[in-house]
Amino acid sequence: MDASGKVNYSLWGKPAVLETAADVMMCLVPIWVAITVGLIVGWSWKPRWVSFILLGIRSRPRLVWQAPPGLGARRFWLAMTAVSAYPMLKEVWTKFSEWMWPLVQPAEALPSSVQSVLSSQCAVTESHTKISITDEDLSSFMKQLDEADGGPAWQLLMERSATNLKYQAWRREPETGPTEYRSRTVLEDVSPALMRDFFWDDEFRVVWDDMLIYNKTWEECKDTGFMITQWVRKYPFFCKDREYILGRRIWESNNTYYCITQGVPYPAVPLRHTPRRVDVYFSSWRIRAVESAKGDGQLTACEVMLFHHEEMGIQRDLAKLGVRQGMWGCVKKIEPGIRIYQAERRQNKPLSPCAMMAHVMSKVPSALLNDHKVTTTSDGDSSVIGKEKHNLSHGYLRWMILGGAVALACGVERGAVGKFLVFGVVRRLGKLGRRL
Template sequence: MESSSPSFNNLITDLFNKPSLIETFVDILFFTVPIWLAVMIGVLIGWAWTPRWTSLLFLGFRSKLRGFAWTAPPGFGARRLWLAFTALSAFSVGRRMWSNFREKERKEEGDRADGESVSGLSADVKCSIVNSEGDHDVITEKDLEHLLHLLDGKDLVWQSMMERSTSNMACQAWRYEPETGPVVYRSRTVFEDATPELVRDFFWDDEFRPKWDPMLTYVKILEECPDTGTMIVNWIKKFPFFCSDREYIIGRRIWEAGKTYYCVTKGVPYPALPRRDKPRRVDQYFSSWVIRPVQSRKGDGLLTSCEVILLHYEDMGIPKDVAKLGVRHGMWGTLKKLHGGFRAYQTARKQDPTLSRCAHMAAIATKISFDGGSEMVPGDKNTGEPKDLVEEDEIF
């Protein structure tokens, strides 16, 4: 050990005695650190909402760096830094201009279509019908059986995620993580002083949905069947700034058994609507629920409340852990928006009972019955909870 220490010291001394190596190291350090600063400035300039002040900031930095670039020693690579900064800034500005051009082009295409894009909560989605004579077997009894299988939950281990309530709404949520595929979410929500028919119409009514769902920016009815109530709709949802928007082609249909409604929606292929680069289309999508009357929490024994059991999964093209974290932290806020939207819908229907096109289609359900003593809603008969439960693990 003692003999190795002097040799190491000699190596360091020889290294520092070579000016060319030191100059190269300093040049690399001087060149590398500011380039990341240039990248960050380029990103800010490219994505800024109001480019007026960023343009001034860019010009100020450029003038400062230009003076420094031509006075610094050539060995430090300052001129190369200036060229890199200019190239990155020009690239970000060009990207911004191209993005604006593509956005304008997409907007013009949307305006030519019969559907209307919406922004904010006050505007209504204008639903248009493209085809009423197409193939309407996109949602079949097999899809209903799949919903019943998930509701039964045999051999599925559910992790409890949330249990919250207000004076007129209560909610529980669970999740199941299969070895492959997206996470399956299950929730049970009870609305006080609500009827199953009104809740059914609320979930189906795409014209009213933007009033409480800020993510939905575009809706078009592609096909509908007046016999079975089957619909094919096109949705575009706005995602956070770090993700591109998502497009959905959704087939949906309702089955009715007594006062219980089985509402099935899933992603379906639709060759007549070509796939685009943006928004990104979500192919694997299943979101279905069971709506039925239940006794009120008031304890009067009356069926004046409505229970909604939701089963949902989709592959949004986002890493699974990131998606789980977003769902976990955003679930209660989303449910509060949904509940507020339902109460607003309840008030609007009292003031104007006229049904929208989507709500009218929701009333066209396929009647079914269950043989023998089989449960219409698998799971706990009183609470609708899944049979196999585990407490939530702290895995985030």
């Protein structure tokens, strides 16, 4: 739904439908191959009870309901078939449930790299347990921004753009833990401070984020701005809703904001069967002003670098497919949402408690600033994308030149002098193609 209140059906355009259909078909290929192999193997090794089932299927089905009352042969066969098939169906459903909705390991059984996501400093007092996000968490996040965290290389996932909005997304597969995502969103005519409040304001989030169905703030620290928040997010009909217990804190340096949100243990909210608790969760932003795409040299645009991963408890390939298909649709809702938020701020409406907590920030330690290469423009990210496109275009050009040279050489059939000249040209073109 856009700012005017009209429903936007652009997600159901032809390119999106074709891309989704292609992804679904690719996912179905291994399933059909497995079914075919299973039928062949199962038919060759079929047990005796299969013969009884086939015998019943071959007979006329109408005898099932026309049989007289009492212990008839047909009803006895149906009862025995149901009793025999129940353990098999139960085992099939168990295997399917484990594949579709894998259970998340408890925190103490997770690898050390995943436990670092859940780690937080806990100080037990007489009244309650206080959990905080420390400078070590900020340092780890800044290493991710510098691509110095030791993880695998990022793979470009998509590039999209709309009015006053530019979006790029990457993905990588670590050795342990869930799939990690990185995205860069640039919005025109938005200040970093407004974007910071926009992301932190849970009361306004329900206006543009239709997946959030419940939120509650459990603890606040007026000195550091640390918060403990409970979220419940709506998932598709075949999945349970997900519950998040999040620790949140903001650091600031030279009008650049580092907003860290990650899952934290919190005994005050007991674990329930539904909604399902998500323990492994990390979603953090760097918000700063960048040069506008208008080319006027003014820092009137806002850049949001997001790093996100979570253990949703869904089969890995299905989760990747869902994230890929839904991420651009979610990002497109940000632009009309921020415009409504801007209009409300111009009317001097009072801030919500969550937005007021976004103004309580910590200063980035000078030691981290010296280690972290902070830039005021997006040249670094643009250069990476430009390099990928440069290498890709040169790869296509190289093969076009080499292919054209081979075709030219093979197309000459007569004349020794002509062939000599053509092969000389082919050799030069081949050297040019290798340099590219």
